[in-house]
Amino acid sequence: MSRADQTQTAVLGALSVLPMTGYALREEIRAVLGHFWSESFGQIYPALAELERQQLIERRGADGSRSSVFAITPAGTARLRELLSAPVQPVRPRNGLLLRLFFGRQLGPEACRTLIKDARAQAEAQLADLAAARAESQEGGEHPQDSGYWMLTISAGEHAARAAIAWADESLAALSTVEQQAPPSAGSLPESHPDTPHPPAKEHP
């Protein structure tokens, strides 16, 4: 699957659940797929235009005039299955948090701790979001056929978030053992004695 097709996959997939407008599409993608997927405005409309040109979706004047609801066609459903069957596009990782921690000596332990605490808080928030999504999906039950699959994605997010929290706690503990190490001397200064504002930390045994 070429990369461009990924947007088409998401759009076709969403329309396979329910016909909607481009605007609603973006809202739904943000709200429902947001945990693991994102599309920007500038991609959705071109994708819709292209899909319509290929007759994989069709536009229906919803009731009177303006707002056009897009619905998937049989050919579109076939194409969706084809796209979903294509190998998963490997993602090039770019984790800004870990990049900063890797060069953590330049930042010093205090700043690193802050970064980790922030990440932990984010994971907690994520967990709360997912709990809400899980409840909604299980109760509302408008799409019982899909909800089993949707649960898989929610569960994936929960596992990842819990792992992040566990890692953060472990890391905060580990960081206290390097606390006494000062960051290396500033670029323009010769090495001065370590004058970190941190009180002496406990050595690890």
Added chain:
Amino acid sequence: MSRADQTQTAVLGALSVLPMTGYALREEIRAVLGHFWSESFGQIYPALAELERQQLIERRGADGSRSSVFAITPAGTARLRELLSAPVQPVRPRNGLLLRLFFGRQLGPEACRTLIKDARAQAEAQLADLAAARAESQEGGEHPQDSGYWMLTISAGEHAARAAIAWADESLAALSTVEQQAPPSAGSLPESHPDTPHPPAKEHP
């Protein structure tokens, strides 16, 4: 931090550990930061040129002539700390595996199971890689000052990989309970045509 600066951060960071050529830089980034970061060739050289122009790094004719080793300057170290202190760039998620599973009904349980098994295998492989990296970092010990921080990134990868494995096992079990559900009718059949926004459900008997 603008996005472009992220490459500069990685390059400056790597050179802060050890001066090296652009080629070696790419190899090191791939080998050492590979678990959480990536840079493509086409970005490294322009970044090096720009950093040299700003005198944040300097080029040294290594021994005789050709291969130029880049070394960070004091100003470069200062800039690195500035970059590392900037807020982490939020990443827009794009998880192709979860996208496929979310629309799993179109694929059917068997294909989904395969996807999950593949993901599990990948996580296992990742875990093995990280174990090797951990061993190397702990024994080799060429950079004792940094190794504590490096361990944090390895640990993050391990937590994530273990979470992925646990999720996969759980999901494979869950999927067996939806096993009997057939994927919805093929694209050419009338049920999936938009005339009926919700294709009739084939409930399990």
Added chain:
DNA sequence: AATATCATGTAACATGTTACATGATTGG
């Protein structure tokens, strides 16, 4: 009547990847 939201789009920009071109050095 004024404001907020829905709705569709485009253009400019930013970012990132791939393939290619070029040549030096090294090891067999």
Added chain:
DNA sequence: CCAATCATGTAACATGTTACATGATATT
């Protein structure tokens, strides 16, 4: 000498984001 690898770069392409322009519809 030949092949592999090291080394530096560029250009074309692919992808993705942001800001803007426009106007309808609904709400207050």
